[in-house]
């Protein structure tokens with residue numbers, strides 16, 4: 001018997017719309033319910049994406065027994081309270097990145113999920129993009145030898161709206177949490193944890209980082225040179241320099257559709273297209289895990305989310321960036 005997974009979505013903003021489009025591509029998924037703080041917004045979203053139910057309360061949705069998993073698509077500062085609320089209502093959760101504001105929040109959420117034997121995963125869609133799967137294969141085969149250096153950037157020039165999610169400190173603003181997480185994740189995926197971290201950042205008048213320049217040093221001697229910005233367009237590509245060649249992960253590298261392998265004076269270009277908006281692959285991973293009754297994804301295990309937030313915490317510490325966790329942690 002083929003079980004279908006009933007999804008709920010809370011926080012019906014920008015990313016929830018893109019995600020819901022891809023949910024429609026998944027033959028194993030049904031959008032059962034959506035919840036917004038505003039009923040009209042929920043109703044509109046529900047009719048756009050054919051959800052069976054809609055609510056003006058996140059908690060009301062979390063109490064619906066038919067729902068198997070809730071996708072949390074609220075701003076970062078609310079992830080902890082939203083995820084904990086869903087888990088306490090015995091729901092599996094896919095939570096947008098970053099999973100929490102700091103290691104303590106992420107750790108508590110993971111422990112709660114484990115103790116309840118509920119599935120939990122950070123919505124780090126990059127991990128499941130076919131281009132990333134290809135990258136992992138190339139690195140495993142050591143096609144460019146040992147990694148010596150990674151260079152990756154993610155920068156865009158956003159609207160200078162000081163009350164927006166990316167500028168407002170109370171909403172977890174700043175380039176690091178918004179986009180810096182992607183170059184950091186690439187470094188983690190390729191090289192693991194560094195031994196030293198140096199960072200120089202510039203700050204907005206709202207006291208969040210507008211640009212972050214990070215240099216990671218590894219035991220092997222390898223380096224990662226990573227950039228994030230909410231104030232300037234940058235190529236948003238990545239290069240991995242190895243002892244026997246170079247990889248270019250074309251823009252935007254975190255959901256790339258093209259990788260160039262340069263070795264022995266030759267370039268090999270790989271075109272690796274993806275379906276939909278690219279979120280279908282994380283959706284398929286989650287549905288597969290739920291159908292198989294797994295509580296964590298082997299491709300994006302809890303340890304990865306813990307390592308990622310550990311690195312983010314270290315970067316924040318280096319630049320003196322501290323968010324008020326609403327949860328006294």
Ligand SMILES: NC(=O)c1ccc[n+]([C@@H]2O[C@H](COP(=O)([O-])OP(=O)(O)OC[C@H]3O[C@@H](n4cnc5c(N)ncnc54)[C@H](OP(=O)(O)O)[C@@H]3O)[C@@H](O)[C@H]2O)c1
Pocket residue numbers: 010011012013014015016035036037038041073074075076078096097098123125165171177178
């Ligand atoms: N994976 C990706 O590619 C990707 C891309 C962009 C963003 N993200 C992540 O997704 C999360 C949401 O980002 P977004 O760009 O979708 O943000 P957004 O457009 O501002 O939407 C966030 C939604 O959260 C809800 N919300 C609850 N309390 C809120 C508050 N006090 N202020 C504002 N919104 C509140 C709102 O939904 P209701 O009004 O319906 O309650 C709002 O529409 C962030 O954590 C971000 O890092 C991921």
